[in-house]
Each structure stands twice: as C-alpha cells, then as structure tokens.
Amino acid sequence: MLEISFIRQNVDLVRAAIANKRLDVNLDDLLEADKERRDAMGKLEAVRARKNEIASIIPKASKEERPALIEEGKAVKTQLEQLEPGMAAIAKRYEDLMLRIPSIPRPEVPVGKGEEDNVEIRKVGTKREFAFKPKDHVELMTALKMVNWDGPRQFAGGRSYALTGLGALLEMAVTRLAVDTLVERGLNPVLPPVLVRERAMTGTGFFPLGREEAYNIGADDLFLVGTSEVPLVSLHADQVLDAKDLPIRYAGISNCFRREAGAAGKDTRGLYRVHQFTKVEQVVFCVPDEAVAEEEHYKLLGNAEAILAKLEIPYRVAIACTGEIGLGQTRKHEVESWMPSREAYSETHSCSTLGDFQARRSNIRVRLADGSTAFAYTLNNTAVASPRILIPLLENHQNEDGSIYVPPALRPYLFGREVLRPSEAI
C-alpha cells in the first residue's frame, strides 16, 4: 500500500508503475474516489463537530435551555444517520482501490513485459555435459522409489504426490541443510502457522489480487498460506518495533499450498509445479532506509547462493523486469537452477524487497532514534523449496547407471551416503 498523499503528489510515477507492472487498476478511479471521500468527510465532520459541541454545552446549560438543545441534538443525530451510509460506501470503494495500487519499482528494475525481459546478472557453475542420455527427475525418482505418483493422484487429485523412502529423507535433508546454513548466518528459525486469517493475506499483499491462488477453509474462514512469508511478516502486525532490535531476520520452515489457478495444464509432469510443497523462507524486517534494505537484500540473495553452492547446482541470477514483479515488490531477483530435463534455467528462488508496502498494510512500525515512528521495510527470499529443488539436484548429479552423487554438505543428513543407488533404495 502507498500513502494517499504520495499518490496525489506523484500521479505520473504511480501511473507508470501500474502500466509497467501490467496491472489493470484505474488510477483515475482512485483519485476520484479520494476526492469524493474528502468532500464527504468534510461535510460529515462539520455535522459531527456540531454534535460534539451540543453534547458539551448541555451539562452547563440551564434547565430552561436544555430542551431546545436536546431537540437540536436529535436533529443532528438524524442528519448523521442519513450521511453515514453514504460515507461508508465511499470509504469502502476508496479502500478497495487502494489495496490494488502497486509499489513503485526501484530505478534499477528494467522495464519489461515478461520473463524474456528479465536481465541476467551472472551465471555460477557450469552446466554439465553428459556423456550419456540423462534421465529426468521422474525416471530417476521412480527408479530410486523416492516417490509414489499414482496413489496420491487418485485420492488427492492432480499435482499430488507422496515422497517416500530416500525421497522423504532427501527433502528433509535439503530442508535441514538450508535451515542450518541460515542459522549459522544469524537467522532465527521459525515454524509458523500455515492456516491464517484473511487479514494476514491482505496484510502481506497476497490479497485481494491473489485470492484465487489460495485454498480457503470456508467453515472457519481461514486460508492456507502459499509461503511462510505470510505468517512471518504477520508475526509483527500491529506492533511498534524498536529500531535497536532491527534488522529482525527469520528463517521460516513450512508447508506451502498453492492452487496454481492460472496454470491449468502447465508443467503437469513431475514435481516442478505442485499444490503442496516444503519451503524454507527468509524474511527480514529493517529500518526504512533504502541503503540498509539493499544491503539486506543482497545478504538474502547471498544466503540462497551459498545453499546452491553446497548442493553443487549450477544456477544463474537475474533481475526481474517490471512486468514480472509483484504488486508490492520494488525489486526482485530470481535465482534459476539448471534443470537438464527442461534444458533451461528455471526459477527455484525469488528474492524481493517490498519497501514499506507490507508494513503499511500490516501496520508494522519502527520507533526511530529521534522518538518518531515510521513503517518498517520488509524483504524475503527463498532458501530452498522442495521438491522443486530436487529436480536440479537429482538431474545434475545423476550417473549413467541411475545412481545419484550426493554432495558432501548433504551427506550428514543422509546417514553419510555418498551415492544413492536404485539397488539400495528403501
């Protein structure tokens, strides 16, 4: 969410952000609603002022004066009752529009429409040249008995799966490797709730635009989160943080649930795009200072890269163009891991700065050194998301016989195994 006075004073900037982020909200509607709201508020407040005035005069008035004042008070009350529903409707329209106004992308973000306009920053590691025909993760995992495909798709629906045996251990291994790496780097691990109220979804910017993407537990008015960013940011909703305690850095570990509503029929093979997955997510709260936020942003990116290095996965880093960054994001880097079966670098991590966009919606403030308050800045980045990360891990580390090389960093979490072999599958 942006500040309305900022929007009024920077109409062109906001208009450009809407166009560049390819959103369809109409800024003129908002400006009109704002004008209407202020006009209506002026009228309403004048009546309320009179109401308050009468209420304060009555106790001091003589017995003779009172009846007339009470009569006027009643009239004023009737007037208020007539004005208030209109005011509520105007305010509702204004608020609905405000929730759809994006944050302003930072200057370094390239203007563009889609993925093809993202700008590659660097490639790390070298794509492996196979001396044999590499298998994809579906074949590899099936041979290693790492996954049960058919059962879940029958009883739980499309895009469902069950990780079994070494598959289950491997997901826990990459998860634990990521958590341990982050804890060593000063992040505080959190196992948060994944079932949340609407306020948390709106407060973090996923609603109203992403409503179709979330599972709704209708009977209890709760939603399953698509990322632990939602509960982690909400952890400090309605709080005033002390600047001395910042930055706060969390490592959230959770299951994530996504309906993939706009992706019907897309990436249906294997474990690339699924409805439920496990993710370790980094979330940071810092003071509202662009330089500090930038430093934190690159630290988060560095943490993700350190994990990929331990997993020995080749990847590239790109800065996402305006058309590819979300409503609240002011800057986003994607980390894309090399996936041999897709013959492409595909997204496994997403590192974002949101400025005070989420903090305004969630009412997260900071008390600064001079005693004043301001909205905090928030940032987040994936550390590891599984099973998607298993795709580059298994495909890049496969041997001709279908066995899998285990990078040393992962071995302590896999009973010391250096190789996973189909013949030893559990």
Add this chain to the structure above:
RNA sequence: GGAGGAGUGGCCGAGUGGUCUAAGGCAGCGGUUUUGAAAACCGCCGUGGGGCAACCCACCAGGGGUUCGAAUCCCUUCUCCUCCGCCA
C-alpha cells in the same frame, strides 16, 4: 465444547453516562548542570485524516446498537487468563 474474569497510548496503569480535549508512572526526545556520564531539575511527548492556518474529525481489542451525549450501558466477534470437559 461449558462456566467465570479480563482487553485503555511504545510499556504499566487510573478512569462505571456529561470540562476524558484519557490522570499518573516508565521509556523516548530536547535542554540546564557536568571534564564526560549518571542523577536531579525544566520542557516536549499516542496514531491517522482534513485544512494555508486557527482549528476540526476519528480511534480506549474488532463490528453493531441504546442515548442529545459512550472508554463507561447493551448485543456480537476476536484474543488472553482461571476452572471443567474432550483429545494428541
């Protein structure tokens, strides 16, 4: 799930229908004093909105109601505490 109690500014806390325009304390900010710091003293000090300004409006967990007037009374939702029940 049942019964009872509670929710007031960054924090603690007073306030049971009318100068509440929310006491007081702590914390914070500015100053005096000091070699420096602490202490003491003086001043400032909730958030948001409207207005050039004087000033006005809203907010006492959320929503609704009663009243000329609500932090205060009523209904409802949420959260916390105590006890009981059920359950991992």
